[in-house]
Amino acid sequence: xxxxxxxxxxxxxxxxxxxxxxxxxxxxxxxxxxxxxxxxxxxxxxxxxxxxxxxxxxxxxxxxxxxxxxxxxxxxxxxxxxxxxxxxxxxxxxxxxxx
Numbered sequence: 001x002x003x004x005x006x007x008x009x010x011x012x013x014x015x016x017x018x019x020x021x022x023x024x025x026x027x028x029x030x031x032x033x034x035x036x037x038x039x040x041x042x043x044x045x046x047x048x049x050x051x052x053x054x055x056x057x058x059x060x061x062x063x064x065x066x067x068x069x070x071x072x073x074x075x076x077x078x079x080x081x082x083x084x085x086x087x088x089x090x091x092x093x094x095x096x097x098x099x
């Protein structure tokens with residue numbers, strides 16, 4: 001398993017793992033990674049995406065609210081926005097807890 005310096009995975013890390021595991025060219029695995037992430041983005045923009053035995057991507061609609069800068073104690077208006085959340089499946093949670 002490949003780990004980046006700061007323990008975050010990049011698209012390059014994922015494509016390298018695909019190259020090592022499947023044995024395809026690095027260029028092909030990079031394109032495969034890009035295409036897969038683009039497909040996921042497009043589906044999530046339209047509706048929730050549930051990948052069986054992996055997890056669910058959901059879009060959350062956050063309402064406008066008042067926030068405060070803790071340093072200056074000044075209040076600010078935080079605009080309404082969309083956010084994304086990921087809920088892991090029970091199967092993944094069990095694998096992680098038994099790791």
